Amino acid sequence: MNDKKQQLLKASIELFAAEGFWNTPTAKIARHAGVATGTLFNYFPSKDALINAVYVELKHEWREHVLAGYPEEADVKSRLEHIWFRNIDWGVNHFDHYSLTEQLRMADVLSDETIRHQNEELTFLYKVVCDGFDQAIFKEMDIDYFNRIVLAELDATVRYAVAFEIKDMALTKLIMTSIDILWNGIAR
Amino acid sequence: MNDKKQQLLKASIELFAAEGFWNTPTAKIARHAGVATGTLFNYFPSKDALINAVYVELKHEWREHVLAGYPEEADVKSRLEHIWFRNIDWGVNHFDHYSLTEQLRMADVLSDETIRHQNEELTFLYKVVCDGFDQAIFKEMDIDYFNRIVLAELDATVRYAVAFEIKDMALTKLIMTSIDILWNGIAR
DNA sequence: CCAATATTTGACTGATTAGTCAATCGCCAA
DNA sequence: TTGGCGATTGACTAATCAGTCAAATATTGG
Known part of the structure; x- marks a missing residue:
């Protein structure tokens, strides 16, 4: 499992748990994982x-x-x-x-x-x-x-x-x- | 209870049940109840x-x-x-x-x-x-x-x-x- | 019948968001 | 050093949606 992919998963879990997954924009997840919006969509379609x-x-x-x-x-x-x-x-x-x-x-x-x-x-x-x-x-x-x-x-x-x-x-x-x-x- | 208010509630229940309340726009509820968008917000702030x-x-x-x-x-x-x-x-x-x-x-x-x-x-x-x-x-x-x-x-x-x-x-x-x-x- | 008041209308606004893509970066092999 | 290539970037797009408001319409009382 890729490093950035793992970071993105971790960030998602933290934010989803804190604010619900419908209320968490992908841009916020990416920022929280320390990558750009586009990178998120390289790892997850x-x-x-x-x-x-x-x-x-x-x-x-x-x-x-x-x-x-x-x-x-x-x-x-x-x-x-x-x-x-x-x-x-x-x-x-x-x-x-x-x-x-x-x-x-x-x-x-x-x-x-x-x-x-x-x-x-x-x-x-x-x-x-x-x-x-x-x-x-x-x-x-x-x-x-x-x-x-x-x-x-x-x-x-x-x-x-x-x-x-x-x-x-x-x-x-x-x-x-x-x-x-x-x-x-x-x-x- | 007002007539239109009741209609709006009924329409909401039907649409929320069918598609989930996060996925149901207020405009759709109003249309389904047979009133304009604005009317919905007269009855519910x-x-x-x-x-x-x-x-x-x-x-x-x-x-x-x-x-x-x-x-x-x-x-x-x-x-x-x-x-x-x-x-x-x-x-x-x-x-x-x-x-x-x-x-x-x-x-x-x-x-x-x-x-x-x-x-x-x-x-x-x-x-x-x-x-x-x-x-x-x-x-x-x-x-x-x-x-x-x-x-x-x-x-x-x-x-x-x-x-x-x-x-x-x-x-x-x-x-x-x-x-x-x-x-x-x-x-x- | 008219004027005053209340209700209804729906185009519009401003904000938000998933997903895109051309430009840039960084790494490695020749 | 340089050329090439995959990874990364983030400004941008197109769509969506809650809520507004000025104008239109309906209702009521005199």
């Missing part, structure tokens, strides 16, 4: 392409963080708890990146290519959920509905923790509570 | 004010729908289930309005006045939740966290139902499942 690249970059960061120390061979509950902990940790400690990622996902700006690329990186998630269903750990429900419920609770927990500045011991306790709520809800 | 009025209008619709047949004197679980059913019903059958409401709530475009006005209309919600805590029906947790969890699951359920076109019997079954997941999660 359009603002849309830049936005997609930003999303891929953020999701990559996220994945690295969540997968650190992932107990691939452990039982379903342990794996799910690992993902849960690490996800909330990332959401709370990099909330601007977390929030921007969600915004982009919601905003209908992601290309099919980006979505496909992302799904490929999420196979580890898919695996743990399938294992849970295979082992009849979870209640009977559609896997897509299951995913939505899990992600929704995760998101609610992160945003609550950030909104009320829950930290340290209190955060650990909150995460415990959230896992309890989730597990009681979805497990047989 | 700015596009922001119009957006806020749209939100208030949608929330009003929502409240009417959710409160229809509300068993004010029933026990906590019955009241919560009523709200749950009616909310999903509204979300599924008026998804464009539902989705627009959520978009507006997320997008940081609502004035303090609008938010205050909305909270006043939500006392019935506040009451049932407080009753639940007073009667020690729910697990011990912060009321704000509780609210977020409930709304998150509700939203996940609506979006899943719409995405997979769940209807009639299947929808009723989904709602049952969702209540089960919620209740097992939050109740003692």
Whole structure:
């Protein structure tokens, strides 16, 4: 990855997170990255392409963080708890990146290519959920509905923790509570 | 409420729902409502004010729908289930309005006045939740966290139902499942 | 029927923005 | 040193849009 391209991505993430991507002109991004407007369009054919690249970059960061120390061979509950902990940790400690990622996902700006690329990186998630269903750990429900419920609770927990500045011991306790709520809800 | 004002609100809702409110020019709204650009600004001092009025209008619709047949004197679980059913019903059958409401709530475009006005209309919600805590029906947790969890699951359920076109019997079954997941999660 | 008042109109303004492109720069090979 | 070439520049274009305002039109009261 080129040096200037990386700078442009970094600048985009900072500005998008601070002011929203619709309100951030390409000229401002270029200036913030220390290059000219034209240079931005050498590396990214359009603002849309830049936005997609930003999303891929953020999701990559996220994945690295969540997968650190992932107990691939452990039982379903342990794996799910690992993902849960690490996800909330990332959401709370990099909330601007977390929030921007969600915004982009919601905003209908992601290309099919980006979505496909992302799904490929999420196979580890898919695996743990399938294992849970295979082992009849979870209640009977559609896997897509299951995913939505899990992600929704995760998101609610992160945003609550950030909104009320829950930290340290209190955060650990909150995460415990959230896992309890989730597990009681979805497990047989 | 004035006739033209109502037309403008209606046109705004239709266009915002179809194309997003950032992508809808005021001129287009006015044309769609059958008035001139200038007229829009007679009734709403700015596009922001119009957006806020749209939100208030949608929330009003929502409240009417959710409160229809509300068993004010029933026990906590019955009241919560009523709200749950009616909310999903509204979300599924008026998804464009539902989705627009959520978009507006997320997008940081609502004035303090609008938010205050909305909270006043939500006392019935506040009451049932407080009753639940007073009667020690729910697990011990912060009321704000509780609210977020409930709304998150509700939203996940609506979006899943719409995405997979769940209807009639299947929808009723989904709602049952969702209540089960919620209740097992939050109740003692 | 007229005058006064209120409402409506839409061309216009000023500001903003994604994307272009001819000119310039800087690097390297001959 | 020089010629060539890809990378970089930023002034510029064409388009878009929120909001204005003077003129036109409708409404109301006497």
